[in-house]
Amino acid sequence: MANITKKVSWSSRADETGILGEGTPLLNGSEQLTHSRQDSQRGRPNEIPHNEKLLSLKFESLDYDNIENQLFLEEERRMSHMNFRCLEISRWVVCGLIGFLTGLIACFIDIAVEELAGIKYQVVKKNIENFTEVGGLSISLLLWAVLNSAIVMVGGIIVAFFEPIAAGSGIPQIKCYLNGVKIPRVVRLKTLVVKVAGVICSVVGGLAVGKEGPMIHSGAVVAAGVSQGRSTSLKRDFKIFEYFRRDTEKRDFVSAGAAAGVSAAFGAPVGGVLFALEEGASFWNQMLTWRIFFASMISTFTLNIFLSVYNKNPGDLSNPGLINFGRFPVDGVAYNFYEIPLFIAMGAIGGLLGALFNILNYWLTIFRIRYVHRPCLQVMEAMLVAAVTATVSFTMIYFSNDCQPLGPEDKKEYPLQLFCADGEYNSMATTFFNTPERSVHSLFHNQPGTYNPLTLGLFTLTYFFLACWTYGLAVSAGVFIPSLLIGAAWGRLCGFLLAAITTPAPLWADPGKYALIGAAAQLGGIVRMTLSLTVIMVEATGNVTYGLPIMLVLMTSKIVGDYFVEGLYDIHIKLQSIPFLHWEAPATSHWLTAREVMSSPVTCLNRIEKVGTIVDTLSNTSTNHNGFPVVVQVSGSDEPEKLCGLILRSQLIVLLKHKVFVELARSRLTHRKLQLKDFRDAYPRFPPIQSIHVSQDERECMMDLTEFMNATPYTVPQETSLPRVFKLFRALGLRHLVVVDDENRVVGLVTRKDLARYHIGKHGLEELQLAQT
DSSP: OOOOSOOOBSSGGGGSOOOTTOOOOBOOOOSOOBOOHHHHHHSSOSSOOSOTTEEESSOEEOOOSOOOOHHHHHHHHHOOHHHHHHHHHHHHHHHHHHHHHHHHHHHHHHHHHHHHHHHHHHHHHHHHHHHHHHSOHHHHHHHHHHHHHHHHHHHHHIIIIIOGGGSBOSHHHHHHHHHTEEOTTTTOHHHHHHHHHHHHHHHHTTOSOBSSHHHHHHHHHHHHHHTTTEETTTTEEOOOSGGGOSHHHHHHHHHHHHHHHHHHHHSOHHHHHHHIIIIIOSSOOHHHHHHHHHHHHHHHHHHHHHHHHHTTOTTOOOOOSSSOOOOOOTTSOOOOGGGHHHHHHHHHHHHHHHHHHHHHHHHHHHHHHHHOOSHHHHHHHHHHHHHHHHHHHHHHHHHOOOEEEOOTTOOOSSOOOTTSOTTEEEHHHHHHSSOHHHHHHHHHHSOTTSSOHHHHHHHHHHHHHHHHHHTTSSSBOBSHHHHHHHHHHHHHHHHHHHHHHSSSOOTTOOHHHHHHHHHHHHHHHHHOOOHHHHHHHHHHHTOGGGHHHHHHHHHHHHHHHHHHOOOHHHHHHHHTTOOOOOSSOOTTOTTOBHHHHSBOSOOOEESEEEHHHHHHHHHOTTTOOOEEEEEEOOTTOOOOOEEEEEEEHHHHHHHHHTTOOHHHHHHOTTOOOOOHHHHHHHOSSOOOGGGOOOOHHHHTSEEEOTTTSBSSOOEEETTOBHHHHHHHHHHHTOSOEEEEOTTSOEEEEEOHHHHHTEEEETTEEEEOEEEOO
C-alpha cells in the first residue's frame, strides 16, 4: 500500500462526511488545496459504506516488476544459456500440468453434477407421476423444494463459513488479480476445494446458475499452486519450480489457468486465450500467448478423453467442453443479408435487458452487503432462493398446458407427462425440470413448434428474475449459462414471431438460429465481452458461418448496455472498492500532474539504517506502508539526501528474521550470506512484523540495505502528467513509482490507489474517497 498520509483534495466537499453517494469531489481545480491530514482522515469512513464512490486501502498490489537488487542480478549473471532454456522448458511443463489438472477438475464437476442431478430428478419425477394419478401434488412440490434447499444449504455453509472468497463465479477476483491487485485468499487450495464442492451443490440444487464461470477461477487456483511447486496450505514443498516463486511468473501462469478454465468450460481453446487477453492479462507477449494456448488445448483434450471414457465411448472426442451447444450443421440453415438488421435489433434488445439485469443486481448486491452480511443469513437466503426456484418451476410446469408429442427419436432426459395425454410430454418441463446446460441445448436444437410462445415468454420472464436474484448469493455459481438460457428463450420467441408474421413461414426463420443469436445478445449485454465471446460461441457451436452475426450482436449489445451501466463484473469490482486500473487514464486528466496525485510525505530509510528505526517503521499501524525509498547523504556535505534505491516491507521482514545486521556479519566469519532462495521460501505469505522478535541490543545494531534494495527504481519528475504516469505504471506493472525533484530528492510516491482514485463520473473527472478498513 502507498504511503498515504496526506491526500490533496480538490473541493471543499471532499473533507466532509462520507455520506453514501454524496460528496464525490469534482476535480474542477477551483478550490484551494487542502493539506490537512486530520481533515482528510476525519472525512474518511472507518469502514467502507458499500458504495462505488469509495476506494479501499486494504488491497495491496502485486510486484509484477522484478526487484533488480544485487542478489537477483548475481543469480541472473551466473545462469548460462542452457539454464534459461531449461527454465523455458519448465514453463511449458507447468502449462501442460495446468491444462491437465484443470481438465480433470472440469471432468469431476461434470460427472458429479450429472450423477447427482440425475438421482434428484428421477426421485422427483417418480413422485410427481405417482401423485398425478392419486392427487396431492403439493407433496411433490414440497419434496422438490426441500431437496433443493438441503443441497444448496450444504453449498452455502461451506462457502459462507469456510471460504467466502469462493462465492460467485470468481471472474471479477481473477480479473483483479491479473490487473495487479492482491486479493486475499483468492488462489488458495482451500478456495479451490470449496469452489468445486460449492458449484456442484449449486447446480444440483436447481439454482439458476452455471458451472462454467467457476471453472475459470478453478483453473487460476490450479495454476497458482502448480507453478509454485509447493502447497503452503498443506505445508508441503516439492523443491521444484523455485525460480517461479514471485509475482511476475505467477501472474503469467494464472492467466494460463484462467484460459484453461474457459477452454474446459466451453471447449474453446482459442476463446480461452482471447478471454485471458481481453478480460484478464494486463501484460502480454508472443511466447505467453503460445503457452496459454497450449494449456487451453491440453485442458479441453483432457476433458474430452475422460468424458469419452465416462460415456462408454473411449476415444470418441465429441465432448470438448462442459457445455455442449450441439453442432449447428454447416449445410443447414444459413442466414441472409436482409436478416442482419434483425440481428442488430436483437443485439440492442440484449443490451437493454443486460443493462436492466445489471442495475437490478447492483441494488440487490448493495442490499446484501448492508443487511445480509452474517454467514447464517447468507445460507438462509441461498436456501430461500432454492425453495422459491423450485416453487416457481413447479407452478409454471403445473399451469402450463403446452403438451408436445414424444417422438420415438426424442431424447428428453427427464420428460414429464403430468396432465398431458399418453405419448405426450409437458414442454415447459424441458426448460425448468433439467440442468441449465441441457435446457440451452434443447432451445437451440428442438424442432420448430416444440414450444408455444406463451411458454417461452413466461420462462424468459421468470428465469430472468431468478437468475438476477441468484447471482451474488453466498454460493459458487456462474452467470454464463443463465444468461445464455434467458437469451435463447427470447431469441427462440423472436424466431417464432418472425415465422408467424411472414406467412407462409420462410425457411430462414429457424427458431434454433434465433435462439443462438438471442443467447449471444443476452450474455453480451450482461458481461460485455466481445472478441473472446464471439470466438467462444463460434467454437462451441462448431459453425463459423454465424461468426459475423454473433460479432455484430455482441458489439451492439455492448454499445447499448454501456450507455446505461457497466458490465456485471466491473460493477462487482467497484462495489468491493478494489483499486482496478483500466487500460487508459481518464480522458480529461491531462491537466493533473504527478505532484497532485502522489502521496506525501514519504517515509524514507537510510542505506545503512538502525534496526530499531526499521522495526518501528514497520510496526507503525497508522501508515502500514509497503515500499520505502532508500536515500543516501553525500558524506561531508550539507546537501540533502538523494534517492539511491527502493526496498519493500516483505524484504525488510526477511532481513529482520534472518538478523542480517552489520555487527553480526563482522563478528561471525561463518555467517551464511542471505540468498535469493531465502526470499523465495518466504513468498507469498511473509510473516507479520509482530511475529519477529528483536531484542533491545539488536535494536541498536545497523542494517546495510545496499545488497537487497532495488538500486534502479522507476522515477518520474513532479511535472509529469497523469496520463503519462498512468501509462508507465500500467504498462510496466509497477507497485511503487517514486516522484523526485530536479535534485533527485524524494518528494512523493505514486501507487495504484493514487491512480485508481480518478475516474470519469456523470459530471466529468471525479476523485474517489479513500476508506480504511
